[in-house]
Amino acid sequence: MTELTAELQNDPRVPEELRNNVFITTLDKIYNWGRKRSVWPMLFGLACCAIEMIATAASRHDLARFGWELMRASPRQADLMIVSGTVTKKMVPQIVRLYNQMPEPRYVIAMGACATAGGPFKEGYNVVSGIDKFIPVDVYITGCPPRPEALLHSFLKLQEKIEKQSLRNVPWYRPGTDDIIPVPMLGPDLVDMRRAEAIRAKAAESQNA
Amino acid sequence: MSQTPTNPPAAKPAAGHGAKAAAPKLAVLTPEMQQLQQHFGEALITPAPFVGVLVNDKRRLVDVARYLRDELKYDSITNLTAVDYIKEGYFEVVYQVQRSTGGEPLTFKARVPRPQGNDLSEPLPSLTAVYAGADFQEREVYDMFGIPFEGHPDLRRILLWEGFYGWPLRKDWHEPYYEGDTKPFESRWPGGDHKLAEERVPWEDNVNYPPGFDPLSFVANPDAGLYDSMMHGVRVVQSDGSALTTQQNGTATAAAERNGGAATALDELQTDQIIVNMGPQHPSTHGVLRMVVKLDGETVTDLKLALGYLHRNHEKIGERNTWLHNIPYTDRLDYICGLANEWGYVLTVEKMMGIKPTERAEYLRVLMAELTRIQSHFWAIGFLLNDLGAFYTPALYFITERDLILDLFESVTGSRLMCNYFRFGGVARDLTEAQLAHAKELAFERIPRKIDELEALLTDNEIVRARTIGVGYLPADRSINYSLTGPCIRAAGVPYDIRRVDPYGIYDRFDFDIPVLYGADVYDRYRVRVMEMRQSLRIVQQCLKQMEDTRWGDIQAGKKAYNHRVPAGQAYGRVETPKGELGFYLVSDGGQNAYRYHVRSSSFINLNSLKEMVVGHKVADAVVILGSLDIVLGEVDR
Numbered sequence: 001m002t003e004l005t006a007e008l009q010n011d012p013r014v015p016e017e018l019r020n021n022v023f024i025t026t027l028d029k030i031y032n033w034g035r036k037r038s039v040w041p042m043l044f045g046l047a048c049c050a051i052e053m054i055a056t057a058a059s060r061h062d063l064a065r066f067g068w069e070l071m072r073a074s075p076r077q078a079d080l081m082i083v084s085g086t087v088t089k090k091m092v093p094q095i096v097r098l099y100n101q102m103p104e105p106r107y108v109i110a111m112g113a114c115a116t117a118g119g120p121f122k123e124g125y126n127v128v129s130g131i132d133k134f135i136p137v138d139v140y141i142t143g144c145p146p147r148p149e150a151l152l153h154s155f156l157k158l159q160e161k162i163e164k165q166s167l168r169n170v171p172w173y174r175p176g177t178d179d180i181i182p183v184p185m186l187g188p189d190l191v192d193m194r195r196a197e198a199i200r201a202k203a204a205e206s207q208n209a
Numbered sequence: 210m211s212q213t214p215t216n217p218p219a220a221k222p223a224a225g226h227g228a229k230a231a232a233p234k235l236a237v238l239t240p241e242m243q244q245l246q247q248h249f250g251e252a253l254i255t256p257a258p259f260v261g262v263l264v265n266d267k268r269r270l271v272d273v274a275r276y277l278r279d280e281l282k283y284d285s286i287t288n289l290t291a292v293d294y295i296k297e298g299y300f301e302v303v304y305q306v307q308r309s310t311g312g313e314p315l316t317f318k319a320r321v322p323r324p325q326g327n328d329l330s331e332p333l334p335s336l337t338a339v340y341a342g343a344d345f346q347e348r349e350v351y352d353m354f355g356i357p358f359e360g361h362p363d364l365r366r367i368l369l370w371e372g373f374y375g376w377p378l379r380k381d382w383h384e385p386y387y388e389g390d391t392k393p394f395e396s397r398w399p400g401g402d403h404k405l406a407e408e409r410v411p412w413e414d415n416v417n418y419p420p421g422f423d424p425l426s427f428v429a430n431p432d433a434g435l436y437d438s439m440m441h442g443v444r445v446v447q448s449d450g451s452a453l454t455t456q457q458n459g460t461a462t463a464a465a466e467r468n469g470g471a472a473t474a475l476d477e478l479q480t481d482q483i484i485v486n487m488g489p490q491h492p493s494t495h496g497v498l499r500m501v502v503k504l505d506g507e508t509v510t511d512l513k514l515a516l517g518y519l520h521r522n523h524e525k526i527g528e529r530n531t532w533l534h535n536i537p538y539t540d541r542l543d544y545i546c547g548l549a550n551e552w553g554y555v556l557t558v559e560k561m562m563g564i565k566p567t568e569r570a571e572y573l574r575v576l577m578a579e580l581t582r583i584q585s586h587f588w589a590i591g592f593l594l595n596d597l598g599a600f601y602t603p604a605l606y607f608i609t610e611r612d613l614i615l616d617l618f619e620s621v622t623g624s625r626l627m628c629n630y631f632r633f634g635g636v637a638r639d640l641t642e643a644q645l646a647h648a649k650e651l652a653f654e655r656i657p658r659k660i661d662e663l664e665a666l667l668t669d670n671e672i673v674r675a676r677t678i679g680v681g682y683l684p685a686d687r688s689i690n691y692s693l694t695g696p697c698i699r700a701a702g703v704p705y706d707i708r709r710v711d712p713y714g715i716y717d718r719f720d721f722d723i724p725v726l727y728g729a730d731v732y733d734r735y736r737v738r739v740m741e742m743r744q745s746l747r748i749v750q751q752c753l754k755q756m757e758d759t760r761w762g763d764i765q766a767g768k769k770a771y772n773h774r775v776p777a778g779q780a781y782g783r784v785e786t787p788k789g790e791l792g793f794y795l796v797s798d799g800g801q802n803a804y805r806y807h808v809r810s811s812s813f814i815n816l817n818s819l820k821e822m823v824v825g826h827k828v829a830d831a832v833v834i835l836g837s838l839d840i841v842l843g844e845v846d847r
């Protein structure tokens with residue numbers, strides 16, 4: 001990029017007064033450069049990990065250094081969902097709904113052991129073994145809870161990921177890829193509607209057995 | 210791990226279930242229990258195993274409760290839970306009542322036979338008319354055990370949702386990932402050939418459906434009962450009691466239409482009342498709490514809470530964990546003050562094992578618990594300001610101070626929040642010279658200064674006063690009846706603090722006051738917290754001085770052990786956490802894990818009174834009042 005720019009500075013076709021004012025880059029670069037530094041996370045806490053998320057946003061760790069300071073309480077204004085804590089069956093319909101309401105491009109960080117895989121409470125009857133059973137996750141962080149530095153690390157990782165995306169193939173500019181995730185249902189137990197057919201078949205089997 | 214945990218359940222020695230065949234020893238009656246027995250006769254009131262008395266005719270329960278409240282002055286119900294004695298074939302519901310003036314709680318119990326399969330058991334009479342604090346607790350017992358309470362004004366599932374299949378805390382109900390009754394599970398230890406739980410279970414996920422369940426035709430409406438109860442005031446329970454859903458499966462709109470026919474006094478002006486959900490995703494509800502408010506304009510006319518969005522099955526998991534294994538789980542109850550929770554649990558188990566921590570450990574416990582109180586109150590006040598609309602900036606100042614205390618926790622225990630520091634008979638680590646210096650710097654220099662600063666900014670702040678004085682008023686007698694504890698009840702003029710009314714640890718060695726104010730509003734709750742921080746500082750300062758006379762490193766009574774056996778018995782132990790009274794009701798059958806593990810959580814029970822505090826105020830005040838209760842959802846939903 002800089003070489004190109006330097007070449008341009010010496011190009012006689014460029015008028016004198018413009019020479020130090022023109023920069024050339026790729027569209028992807030400028031697009032991602034802007035995006036990665038203005039991610040708005042959703043103000044959304046689930047459990048103990050949320051306390052560390054708040055600490056990350058507070059004075060000592062200062063999330064704002066990375067251009068991420070604005071936590072929005074509405075999913076419609078947010079680009080990033082930090083799933084900060086234990087995902088319970090009772091809560092997961094709401095989480096999926098919130099995710100569906102976020103505009104593309106949207107990202108998800110699974111913060112801590114619980115959001116990643118159920119954590120210490122995995123065996124609980126009301127606990128979902130990781131949010132990725134329902135929504136796609138971009139970055140996972142270990143820890144119970146992860147330290148604020150670990151959360152910052154995950155932000156940097158997400159920035160790397162954003163940097164690597166290209167306008168040519170990002171899903172949100174293509175038709176038909178706007179996937180709304182079916183909201184799970186609270187029946188006798190949590191029902192993942194994408195598996196409803198299979199569940200029905202199996203339940204019928206167990207009845208006949 | 211050098212010691213070998215024996216694998217359950219085959220290896221369980223005679224001290225376990227086998228010993229139960231011999232009649233357990235009966236409780237020794239206190240003078241109050243004797244008085245109760247004299248009044249109601251020896252046929253009705255008999256000594257229960259281990260603790261408390263048994264009320265033999267459940268129809269008389271309300272009379273007994275009323276007598277306890279009115280004659281014996283046990284004016285609040287502190288704990289209400291149930292135990293499933295599957296071998297003996299009954300559920301035992303345990304009630305613990307308390308005098309707000311102090312002393313030990315009095316325990317009485319009632320039994321109902323265990324039903325078959327998933328059926329509801331016989332009902333017990335509800336005590337809500339006598340003790341308002343029984344409301345949520347009875348719903349929890351209903352939710353977890355399937356024991357209905359007759360006369361309860363709004364008996365719905367509280368932590369799970371309407372329609373959930375089964376009653377989770379019954380001993381014959383197994384969670385989908387069930388592997389065994391006791392940890393360590395065979396798949397983890399000693400072989401370690403761990404398979405994913407998903408690969409092991411029939412549904413390939415953490416779920417379980419009844420036979421013949423058809424998700425495609427099933428209509429889920431878990432909130433129908435909630436909205437109906439708000440539109441009608443009283444809930445309709447099906448006469449056969451099978452599912453306890455409302456008769457009309459209508460939604461709020463349908464219910465509103467029905468209501469349209471019968472005009473009430475409020476309808477005079479024909480204003481519409483609307484129901485608004487706040488939460489579970491809402492910036493002001495301190496986590497995943499859901500408040501459902503009925504609004505007339507901006508005035509709240511009714512409020513219901515929908516809980517359980519963070520119900521992590523703490524009690525079921527706690528009954529699988531070995532005794533020691535459970536300590537880190539208690540950290541995650543009220544995750545702002547992990548160290549305070551650990552103390553409650555460890556104290557109760559120590560009570561059952563009959564051991565005492567060493568001198569040094571006693572001081573370290575006080576030191577950590579009081580620092581926890583200070584940092585928790587910093588947090589609470591910071592976020593109260595947040596709720597008042599001073600978005601985040603004031604909280605930043607308090608989080609800074611809190612981080613300094615967490616630094617100490619981290620350097621001593623290895624973790625900022627989840628400290629896992631207490632042990633049966635002691636604590637895990639002692640403080641080094643540098644850490645002690647850090648603690649002293651905080652206790653003598655930094656925090657006193659910062660509390661002064663905080664007060665200078667807030668206590669006489671005009672906006673704070675205008676928004677909080679007189680808001681969320683709940684007088685002392687109602688607070689007691691609602692089993693309110695913690696700073697909230699002390700702001701209503703009741704000097705109820707477990708450190709004084711039922712002392713534990715070595716609090717009798719310190720010179721400190723229990724701050725009490727009489728406004729019973731948000732402002733006084735704030736001020737009580739500030740005063741308590743100062744008192745905690747006094748304790749920490751004395752503690753740091755007195756500690757110098759104890760031997761460094763002497764932090765564990767007896768030998769360190771991984772596998773503890775707790776003699777068969779029952780115990781209720783409680784501590785004063787920053788949120789209020791945290792109690793643990795434990796039943797041991799002599800095995801290596803708890804037979805019943807119940808957490809009496811102050812955040813949960815304090816929420817009982819929220820409705821009465823909020824109704825009549827504007828909706829923006831509802832947020833502030835909730836903030837003044839200082840709840841933590843991990844402890845509310847467990």
Ligand code: SF4
Nearest residue numbers: 048085112113114144
């Ligand atoms: S990972 Fe640990 S700290 Fe985070 S929510 Fe789960 S239990 Fe809490």
